[in-house]
Amino acid sequence: MIKLIVDEKEIETEEGRSVLQACLENGIFIPNLCFIKTRQQPHASCRLCFVEIEGFDRPVTSCTEKVREGLVVRTDTPPVRRLQRMAFKLLMSGHPCEAKVCPVKGGCQLIRTAKYLKVGLNPKPLEFLEREVEEEVDLTFFTYYPFRCVLCGKCVYVCREKNEHNLLTFAQRGFDTVIGFFGDIDPTDLPCHTCLACATICPTGALIPKPELTREAKSNP
Amino acid sequence: MAFHNDGIDMTASDLDQEERAMIQEIKRSLSKFKKHRGNLIPILQSIQEKHSYLASAAMEMVASHLDISPSEVYGVATFYNQFRFHPPGRNQIKVCLGTACHVAGGDIILENFERKLGIKDGETTADREYSIERVACVGCCALAPVAVINDNVQGYMQPSKVEGIFLQFQIEREREERDKASE
Known part of the structure; x- marks a missing residue:
């Protein structure tokens, strides 16, 4: 067991964990969108999980820092909040949404x-940046809403983990990047019927399973 | 103005045949490459070099050859600007969107071409007569905004000039048809 101090509180965790995971497991919330605990190399793309750690001269992303004995972490200093708010604003500048129309129960991440x-x-x-994306994209079993997607990459990762041949991928690049699916595969051969991992993990409601699929998944769990 | 030219237009079966021949050729050439995922980009490059575009069927074949998912191939291919997914048209329209052309309204010219032909940049009309591409800089910024039609550089582009270009194409086509008829 390793002991570290977060916000003046001592917490215990196992070796090999990231600071972010240790905090989350001990009930200390740090905003995050792209973190998956099973992932060997964190994506570290959302830039929301900044913390200050004693010994570093500037805030660091807590998902990329491994826990060490006696680490002193602060999660709520002004520089941390400033970075997190700016990262969040940058995400929202390409992500038009309103709480009223959020498709996720109880509001998305x-x-x-x-x-x-x-x-x-x-x-x-x-400023708000208009992306040249379609309103809705049909991905056979899912409907993908590019304007809701923050490209955290979780769906691509879980698809790769669950299926030997991943179905979801990043397509295009830069500002035009979207999640895509390509291939001339008979829908009945797709593992999506029972998988649904991508839609479950999506933090923003950008991947919504089609109604017939949810019904099917419920009937044969 | 309609975008088909009777007489020299390819019929659907011609296109089918062309595609079948292409797929046969790709099948043969794939066997030269080791089944290693590191070969993905070289394979895509060699296909594009020979056939000037990557058809969906071609990407599927590459995926099965390397035993990776078609999505993976698609993701890599769309990432790089060098790959195109539509066959080039007989008349290639390139619109410059470099800094000078961008400032001078190159995007308006691109939109003019796109609307006129009903396709987006990187695409080809169904009859394979025209394709539109956006390019970064053609090296004559003093003439901005610039479009390159086949190998002709058109400077100081204006929406009215876009119309003029298509009128020219039509006149040329009509002359060819007349020549053919008189032979």
Whole structure:
């Protein structure tokens, strides 16, 4: 067991964990969108899980820092909050959404993050950037809403883990990046019927299973 | 103005045949490559070099040859600007969107071409007559905004010039048809 101090509170955790995971398991919340605990190399793309660790001269992403004995971590300093709010604003500048129309029950991860950071869902004072994406993309079993997607990469990762030949992938690049599916596969041969991992893990409600699929998954669990 | 030219237009079966021949050739050439995922980009490059575009069927074949998912191939291919997914048209329209052309409204010219032909940049009309591409800089920024039609550089582009270009194509086509008829 390793002991570390987070926000002046001592917590215990096992070796090999990231600071983020240790905190989350001990009931200390740090905003995050792209973290998956089974992932060997963290994606570290959402830039929301910043913390200050004694010995570092600037905040670091807690998902990429492994726990060490006697580590002193602070999760709520002004520089941390400033970075998190800016990262969140940057995400929202390409992500038009309103709490009222959120398809996720109880609000998606973004709404919860906004509440936690005490900021709105708009990118102010940053500008809003219009992405040239389709409103809806049909991915056979799912409907993909590119404008809701923050490209955290969780769905691509779980698809790769669950299926030898991954079905979801990043397509295009840069500002045009979307989640895509390609292949001339008979829908009945797709593992999606029972998998649904991507839609379950999506933090923003960008991948929604089609109604007939949810019905099927319920009838043969 | 309609975008088909009777007479020299390829029929659907011609296209089918062309595609079948291409697939046969790709099948043969794939066997030269080791089944290692590191070969993905070289394979895609060699296919594009020979056939000037990556058809969906070609990407599927590459995936099964390397035993990776078609999605993976698609993800890699769409990442790089060098790969195209539509056959080039007989007339290739390149619209410059480099800094100078961008400032001078190159995007408006691109949109003009796109709307006129009903396709997006990187695509080809169904009759394979025209394809539109956006390019970064063709090296004559003083003439901005610039479009390159086949190998002709058109400077100081304007929406009215876009119309003029298509009118020229039509006149040329009509002349060819007349020549053919008189032979």
